[in-house]
Amino acid sequence: MIEFQQITKRYDQRKEPFFALNQVSLSIPDGSITGILGQSGAGKSTLLRLINGLVRPTSGKVLIDGQEIQQLKDAQLRPIRHQMSMIFQHFNLFATKTVYQNIAIALQAVGVPKDQHQKRITKVLNEVGLPHKIDSYPSQLSGGEKQRVGIARALITEPKYLLCDEITSALDPKSAKEILELLRRIHQERKLTIVFITHQIEAVMALCQEVILMEEGAVIHRSSTLDLFLHIDNPTTATYLKAVIYDVQIEHDNVYQLIYVGKILQEDSILSHMIRTFHVDVNIIHAKVLLIGEEHLGYLYLQIIGDKQSQAITYLREQGILVHALENQRFLEKKS
Incomplete structure (x- = not known):
């Protein structure tokens, strides 16, 4: 477990300081995938570097598996660092070395005998989908392939903690999606802990x-990712969600926002039952479905x-649907 006190x-x-x-x-519990989200300067990268001792705190404690790492000497800290691997935004590959040689550097750093390198590197390149690039140079790789090499180099030492610093920010959307899918699969297979720093809500x-949401060096919100998107009326988190949730312009009265998990509206015909039972008229203004994890x-x-609008709303809430009444924005403009 990683602890910040x-x-x-x-x-x-x-x-001024x-x-x-x-x-x-x-x-950050063992085996989790924790995202630390915030804009540039929020403090998230500093937090990440505290984990492996690259940055030391001015005050407070950082504990890794119960050990206060800032109290350890370099010789004591080294085996803890060997449990951690870091993946960078800009890959940090050596241009004059092949894929094989770039990954072998990590094995040399932890003292793995050279006669074991070939087997382990071949295995990890198969895991990231690049066995055919073993003798290629970074200049011969796409951005997504370079990041796969970075992931392979991070995994080769079989770490417990995988620290990811904005690793999809320099990639095109397709490559970024593939990298995220790869990390999810690696997590399922290896059961390691992933700390993922990003400014991208997607x-x-x-x-x-x-x-974990950070602003100006402080944690301002923490929840499951699903819960973050369920409670979009929270002013603290709303700014981060507008990029992916359509900000509907409400120009009618009696408009409600329904938020629901899964496909309950389609499967159970909840809306049809509501209309028949309470004799209400329904006009669909906008609909969107997001995929949060799985x-x-x-x-x-x-x-x-x-006339039975309030009973209809109560019925929806009883089905496990979050319902929020929305103001007519033209009316709000007139009031202001």
């Missing part, structure tokens, strides 16, 4: 089981009109 990281190079992290306390949706999450915007 009252972590502060202060830099004094400026006229700058706090990259300010009183951060959280834990990457969190596709990969992470839980999400779970479908639906957003449906309805205008519901009728």
Whole structure:
């Protein structure tokens, strides 16, 4: 387990002290995929580098499997670092070395005998889908292939923790999706812990089981990824969700936002039953379904009109659907 206890990281190079992290306390359980989401300067990369001791806190404690790493000498810290591997945004491959040689560097660093290199490198390249690129140079690879080599190099030492720093930010959408799918498969097969730093909400949706939001060196929200998208009325998180949830312009009265998990509306004919039972008229304004990990999450915007409107809304909520009344935005503009 990774634990941060009252972590502060202060830099004094400026006229006034700058706090990259300010009183951060959280834990990352073993076997999880945790996304740390925030804009540039939020403190997420500093937090990541505290894990492997590349950055030391000004105050507070960082514990890895119960050991306070900032109290350890280099010789004591080395075996802990061997349990961690880092993947970078810009690949960090040596241009003059082949794929084989780039991966072998990691084996040399942890003292694996040279006669074991060929077998282990061939195995990990099969795992990331690049066995045919073993003798290629980085200049002969696409961006997605370079990142696969970076993942292979990270996995070759069989780490417990995989630290990912904006690793999809430099990739095109197709390559980014493939990398996220690869990481999900690796997690399922190896059961390792993945800490995934990103400013892309789409990457969190596709990969992470839980999400930590950071702003100005502080944690402002933590929840499961699904819960983040279920409660989009939270002003703290709404800014991050607008990029993927259609911001509907409401120009009618009696409009409601329905949020539901799975395909319950289609499978159980809930809407049809509501219309027949409560004799309401329904106008569908907008609908969207997102894939959060392996779970479908639906957003449906309805205008519901009728004398038994309130009973109809109560019925929807009893079926496990989140229902929010939305204001007519033209009316709001007139009021302001």
